[in-house]
Amino acid sequence: MSTQPQSSLRSVSGAARTKAIAFRIAMLLCLMASALVLGLLIFDVLGDGLPKLNSALVSNFPSSQSARAGLQPALFGTIWIIGVCLVFIVPVGVATAVYLEEYADSSKWWNRLIEVNIQNLAAIPSIVYGILGLAFLVRGPVSLGRVVLAGGLTLGLLVLPVVIISGREAIRAVPPSIREGSMALGATQWQTIWKQVLPASIPGVATGVILALSRAIGETAPLIVVGAATFITFNPGGLVGDSAGFSALPIQIYSWISQPQDEFKQLAAAGIVLLLGVLVIMNGAAIYLRNRYENKW
Amino acid sequence: MEAASAPASTLEAPRTLVLGASRRRTGEALIRALLFCAALLSVLTTLGIVFSLSKETIAFFGDVGIGKFLTGTEWSPLFADPKFGVLPLVTGTLLLTAIALVVAIPLGLGTAIYLAEYAKPRTRKILKPMIELLAGVPTIVFGYFALTYFTPEVLNGLLGLDVPVFNALSGGIVMGFMVLPTVASISEDAMSAVPGSLREGAFGLGANKLQVSLRVVVPSALSGIVAGIVLGVSRAIGETMIVLIAAGQQPNLTFDPRESVETITTFIAATAKGDIASGSTAYKTIFAVGMTLFVMTLAMNAIAIRFVRRYRQVYE
Numbered sequence: 001m002s003t004q005p006q007s008s009l010r011s012v013s014g015a016a017r018t019k020a021i022a023f024r025i026a027m028l029l030c031l032m033a034s035a036l037v038l039g040l041l042i043f044d045v046l047g048d049g050l051p052k053l054n055s056a057l058v059s060n061f062p063s064s065q066s067a068r069a070g071l072q073p074a075l076f077g078t079i080w081i082i083g084v085c086l087v088f089i090v091p092v093g094v095a096t097a098v099y100l101e102e103y104a105d106s107s108k109w110w111n112r113l114i115e116v117n118i119q120n121l122a123a124i125p126s127i128v129y130g131i132l133g134l135a136f137l138v139r140g141p142v143s144l145g146r147v148v149l150a151g152g153l154t155l156g157l158l159v160l161p162v163v164i165i166s167g168r169e170a171i172r173a174v175p176p177s178i179r180e181g182s183m184a185l186g187a188t189q190w191q192t193i194w195k196q197v198l199p200a201s202i203p204g205v206a207t208g209v210i211l212a213l214s215r216a217i218g219e220t221a222p223l224i225v226v227g228a229a230t231f232i233t234f235n236p237g238g239l240v241g242d243s244a245g246f247s248a249l250p251i252q253i254y255s256w257i258s259q260p261q262d263e264f265k266q267l268a269a270a271g272i273v274l275l276l277g278v279l280v281i282m283n284g285a286a287i288y289l290r291n292r293y294e295n296k297w
Numbered sequence: 298m299e300a301a302s303a304p305a306s307t308l309e310a311p312r313t314l315v316l317g318a319s320r321r322r323t324g325e326a327l328i329r330a331l332l333f334c335a336a337l338l339s340v341l342t343t344l345g346i347v348f349s350l351s352k353e354t355i356a357f358f359g360d361v362g363i364g365k366f367l368t369g370t371e372w373s374p375l376f377a378d379p380k381f382g383v384l385p386l387v388t389g390t391l392l393l394t395a396i397a398l399v400v401a402i403p404l405g406l407g408t409a410i411y412l413a414e415y416a417k418p419r420t421r422k423i424l425k426p427m428i429e430l431l432a433g434v435p436t437i438v439f440g441y442f443a444l445t446y447f448t449p450e451v452l453n454g455l456l457g458l459d460v461p462v463f464n465a466l467s468g469g470i471v472m473g474f475m476v477l478p479t480v481a482s483i484s485e486d487a488m489s490a491v492p493g494s495l496r497e498g499a500f501g502l503g504a505n506k507l508q509v510s511l512r513v514v515v516p517s518a519l520s521g522i523v524a525g526i527v528l529g530v531s532r533a534i535g536e537t538m539i540v541l542i543a544a545g546q547q548p549n550l551t552f553d554p555r556e557s558v559e560t561i562t563t564f565i566a567a568t569a570k571g572d573i574a575s576g577s578t579a580y581k582t583i584f585a586v587g588m589t590l591f592v593m594t595l596a597m598n599a600i601a602i603r604f605v606r607r608y609r610q611v612y613e
């Protein structure tokens with residue numbers, strides 16, 4: 001649609017055309033700047049971290065000597081926290097999404113309040129969730145202490161909006177005709193949701209859950225506030241109690257970055273390579289799920 | 298949403314007349330109530346945040362006095378002679394945010410214009426996920442990059458700037474790239490929502506692509522662009538790890554980007570890291586400062602939501 005008027009302009013003004021080309025190149029450079037930074041970042045991290053990325057990194061415990069330091073407790077801590085997170089966000093997130101899409105009458109003020117509230121929650125800084133976890137879960141009314149359960153629930157609350165929002169989209173994508181057909185055969189509303197709508201929206205929901213978890217894995221600030229330990233010599237032994245103190249991958253990485261010696265920075269880089277590797281696998285799985293099981297109605 | 302639930306009620310009415318399945322319907326009501334409780338949890342989360350922040354903040358103002366907090370220019374809450382002026386933290390936060398925006402706004406808008414106006418659908422399909430990839434990088438990784446690569450290699454080496462290891466400039470610029478995907482992706486959505494007829498009208502009057510982009514598409518998508526920028530500001534204000542790692546922790550009332558500064562978020566993280574006693578003034582400061590942060594980001598989000606609504610109303 002654009003070539004015709006442009007070609008007639010060419011004879012009128014060569015300067016305008018040069019300007020247009022310069023502008024196009026400038027816009028492309030803006031885009032390339034992001035690619036450049038991403039490339040440099042990966043290059044920097046791989047260059048620093050690959051030499052230290054070995055089985056000792058995963059099997060050793062933290063140590064004040066860089067040659068013997070590893071991140072086993074942090075890795076186990078992350079697995080525990082993500083487990084808690086998963087068990088929390090799947091039922092609560094899906095239930096909220098089902099309620100908002102299938103039951104809520106959006107002309108009622110309380111339903112609109114819930115919707116606006118979820119939008120707002122998605123934009124609250126992560127460290128504020130850390131404060132919530134500290135005041136409610138670690139101390140205050142629940143007083144769990146600095147344990148796996150407190151860390152997992154804090155991150156769960158943080159990423160819950162991601163699950164709800166993507167869950168709603170997945171449920172909305174199931175066409176009304178499926179529901180009508182089910183109900184015409186005598187199913188109740190819940191039977192329709194449980195046997196037709198939810199199974200059809202599983203790929204979308206699963207994608208949202210994976211993306212939420214991949215955000216949770218990389219979160220550092222709320223865990224610092226909730227009280228993840230930076231130097232810990234045991235793996236978590238439960239959800240609550242004395243043996244449930246925990247570290248996490250990003251916390252261990254942060255602790256190593258804070259050390260002045262270069263050897264610890266290299267350990268941090270190796271930890272980052274590990275973290276990014278896990279994230280790439282998770283995001284790949286999310287993309288695969290979305291493409292493989294996407295329903296075309 | 299309404300379309301889905303409306304047939305449910307019309308269909309169920311005659312069925313109960315025939316079957317009178319009352320037991321099943323209590324089950325249905327119970328399930329509905331359970332789902333509502335799950336949805337309510339998100340509201341409780343907000344209430345919990347507001348309640349926990351304001352409870353300790355009020356206690357803090359009993360100890361310190363709100364005037365001293367908001368207008369004081371010195372921040373040293375953990376010293377023997379504590380000073381509780383929040384201004385250095387606020388200026389630190391604003392300085393970092395401003396640097397990030399200087400990077401994120403032009404680059405983000407350029408990216409959005411290229412994707413929305415110039416890129417062919419297939420290139421766009423490849424380039425857009427790449428930008429979103431940047432948004433998925435954990436912020437601690439950006440922090441590491443700012444500290445170990447950007448400050449020594451780019452600022453000291455390439456540009457020859459004489460900046461210390463911890464400085465606002467490096468953290469701010471790298472944070473700009475963290476914020477960029479937010480600005481670019483929301484702006485691009487707004488630009489793509491501008492109807493093709495507006496562009497065709499301008500082309501018909503003899504405008505070229507540059508003029509169409511800058512004088513037709515950008516002004517028409519302005520409210521969406523503003524929303525993207527405001528959300529970017531909100532992300533920059535709330536970012537912790539990049540600043541904690543790369544900008545140091547010096548509460549410094551300055552707008553000099555070469556110096557080390559402390560922001561609201563870094564103070565919270567650094568203070569909470571040490572094991573402080575509940576009820577102590579240091580413990581309460583976390584909440585007072587957190588309240589400041591919460592109010593700032595809430596205001597930003599409210600503005601952003603308003604702008605997003607405006608551009609959706611115009612073209613949909």
